Amino acid sequence: MKKFQGSCHCGEVSFSFQEEEITSGLRCTCSYCERRGSAVSKFILSKDDLIVNVAFSNLSLYQFDTKIAKHYFCNKCGIHPFVETLRDPGKFRVNLGCIDGIDVDKLEIDIFDGKNLL
Numbered sequence: 001m002k003k004f005q006g007s008c009h010c011g012e013v014s015f016s017f018q019e020e021e022i023t024s025g026l027r028c029t030c031s032y033c034e035r036r037g038s039a040v041s042k043f044i045l046s047k048d049d050l051i052v053n054v055a056f057s058n059l060s061l062y063q064f065d066t067k068i069a070k071h072y073f074c075n076k077c078g079i080h081p082f083v084e085t086l087r088d089p090g091k092f093r094v095n096l097g098c099i100d101g102i103d104v105d106k107l108e109i110d111i112f113d114g115k116n117l118l
């Protein structure tokens, strides 16, 4: 396991977690992710495994449709470092573009058919 660190753009929100080497990710086709445009992790982290420097109550939260998935974002710079998943409430995928040392364009990106989920 390796320790990874990430942050939003302004640095207000930072986070860390342990994971195997990151070689792949997911791009979701749902109406929100299509607009957002970033790739997220294939692995999911429990709330205990995702160490965040601020309380979740200090993050902005966006929800739509079923309002199960929780799209958190920094209320200063607007970057969304992680999402609490629709299929696995309580577990998180991270925005791969926020992780230090990860070049998203070099990862193997799978398409996740989010628009037909539900």
Ligand SMILES: [Zn+2]
Pocket: 008, 009, 010, 011, 012, 013, 074, 075, 076, 077, 078, 079
């Ligand atoms: Zn920020």
